[in-house]
Amino acid sequence: MIFGQKGAILSRRGILIGGAALMASSQPPPSLASVSLNRKKTKVAAFDRERFVEDCIIAHRESEPMLAVREVLARAVADHRAVLTGLGAPSKAGLDVLLSSPTLTIFAAHWTPQMNLLPHDHMMWALIGIYTGREDNILWRRKHDGIEAYGADCLFEGDVATLPADIIHSVTNPLLRFTGGIHIYGGDFFDTDRHQWNPETLAEEPSDGEAIREMFARENARRNL
Numbered sequence: 489m490i491f492g493q494k495g496a497i498l499s500r501r502g503i504l505i506g507g508a509a510l511m512a513s514s515q516p517p518p519s520l521a522s523v524s525l526n527r528k529k530t531k532v533a534a535f536d537r538e539r540f541v542e543d544c545i546i547a548h549r550e551s552e553p554m555l556a557v558r559e560v561l562a563r564a565v566a567d568h569r570a571v572l573t574g575l576g577a578p579s580k581a582g583l584d585v586l587l588s589s590p591t592l593t594i595f596a597a598h599w600t601p602q603m604n605l606l607p608h609d610h611m612m613w614a615l616i617g618i619y620t621g622r623e624d625n626i627l628w629r630r631k632h633d634g635i636e637a638y639g640a641d642c643l644f645e646g647d648v649a650t651l652p653a654d655i656i657h658s659v660t661n662p663l664l665r666f667t668g669g670i671h672i673y674g675g676d677f678f679d680t681d682r683h684q685w686n687p688e689t690l691a692e693e694p695s696d697g698e699a700i701r702e703m704f705a706r707e708n709a710r711r712n713l
């Protein structure tokens with residue numbers, strides 16, 4: 489049951505904290521805990537992508553890198569219209585890479601209207617901040633013979649999701665327009681062997697940067713973009 493577990497649905501402004509996704513199914517389900525973080529309401533006049541990357545790199549050197557980078561991301565998407573202006577409105581499925589390094593990856597992900605991404609993991613912590621549109625997440629966890637869904641969250645403009653390294657999620661843009669989000673990963677997203685699951689059979693398959701690129705190419709071809 490996806491939505492029935494206590495605590496599985498978060499408030500609109502909540503963030504995802506997935507529990508140990510590697511737990512056996514006989515163990516109690518991990519709960520999603522909402523973490524209260526002080527959102528700074530300070531508005532910025534314009535979003536500067538180089539400055540944003542610089543701020544993330546500096547924050548990543550702090551003792552709690554994920555939380556520090558999250559603060560930077562939350563501040564940015566609090567003024568999501570400025571981010572949209574700074575990055576430009578998405579017009580194709582794809583990734584606008586702001587930073588690719590061995591320890592930190594930052595890109596703007598563009599989902600076409602009603603685009604779906606199959607369940608996948610990242611093998612590193614991840615942050616998602618929505619600056620246009622909406623992104624619905626289904627959370628999955630491993631069980632002895634595959635994966636099962638256990639939670640969901642809807643991310644609106646200005647929202648930030650925090651995904652621990654063991655999380656598995658699938659993503660849908662439910663809108664009839666493009667969704668754009670800044671995605672930040674605590675590692676080399678494009679050079680890490682990851683996993684994805686067939687959306688129909690839930691069979692596990694390998695995934696990496698090349699698999700992601702092919703997925704976007706298929707989506708654009710399907711829509712003649």
Ligand SMILES: [Fe+2]
Binds near residue numbers: 608609657
């Ligand atoms: Fe993801």
